[in-house]
Amino acid sequence: MWGMTLTQSTPIGADRTESCASGPLAHPRPEGADQYTISEVAGFTGLSAHTLRWYERIGLMPHVDRSHTGQRRFRNRDLDWLHFVGKLRLTGMPVADMVRYAELVRAGDSTYGQRRELLVRTRRDVLARIAELQDTVAVLDHKIGFYADAHEASERH
């Protein structure tokens, strides 16, 4: 559904579905009046303006609108995309893979299958990572318990 932000060819409904899934992702300005400078977007996303320009250069951002003088004017759909990219980034997905996903989006609806596959694979990796981290928590708990015991013992004597 991010594809539509580029191709404008996907039904509006998909976008609503997304907002609803991502939780509290209210747009700062309503549809139609959504124009943001790069520094505003930097503020919203926590990314630097440098990074936003870099994302565009490497193809991780769809082409962003420009003002008549050539300055970037981000729109709500760009914020949505960045929000999703942020999620992918959290998974530890390499930027190159995110670019690959962006390319699939640009390529149009015929890539649904490949996009889905990529997301499914990512999901699997994330679940594995969660399991790994839970295992690590167990080890940490054990060690923390040891230090607590040691502390107790030293108090007891």
Place this chain on the structure above:
Amino acid sequence: MWGMTLTQSTPIGADRTESCASGPLAHPRPEGADQYTISEVAGFTGLSAHTLRWYERIGLMPHVDRSHTGQRRFRNRDLDWLHFVGKLRLTGMPVADMVRYAELVRAGDSTYGQRRELLVRTRRDVLARIAELQDTVAVLDHKIGFYADAHEASERH
């Protein structure tokens, strides 16, 4: 309990406790006959020999025994340490922080409090990371659902 690998001053029992918590961490050779070359350890841990030497250089490894010709001879306690470091690495902890922990271990028993604190902080971070990832899984599920629906719709027509 990693301290003892360096100071040899902590009761044996602690080590057993550790092995048991980490699950299947059987040592390839029994205590007393535990001598491993760097490439053996590389094989066990998945780290490269280069990385193992680098760990030692930056202070992330306790001093490793040497053969009479100067070659490293790793012991079971070194494997244990590397196993734990691997866990810390999985959490995304920067190497510098792991080195800090190693320094605390080298500094002796008086640093129990600081070590515990560091582990508690790490534990908190790991739990936060798990929550983040779970949130991401929800987003992925939503998107995957969208692609599944799109596929269905295209089949239906």
Place this chain on the structure above:
DNA sequence: CCCTTGCTTCGAGCGCACTCCAAGGAATTA
């Protein structure tokens, strides 16, 4: 005795994801 394999050191190089710089144009505020 030579050959291969594996180890040693130090220091340089790499891939990733930014991060920053310089020089100059554009928008806003006094």
Place this chain on the structure above:
DNA sequence: TAATTCCTTGGAGTGCGCTCGAAGCAAGGG
């Protein structure tokens, strides 16, 4: 209008965590 602040570009630089290369020593097999 002037000053200030923000934006543009291309390219260079940074920090992290390795990763590799070169030169040389040591041990075992044919």
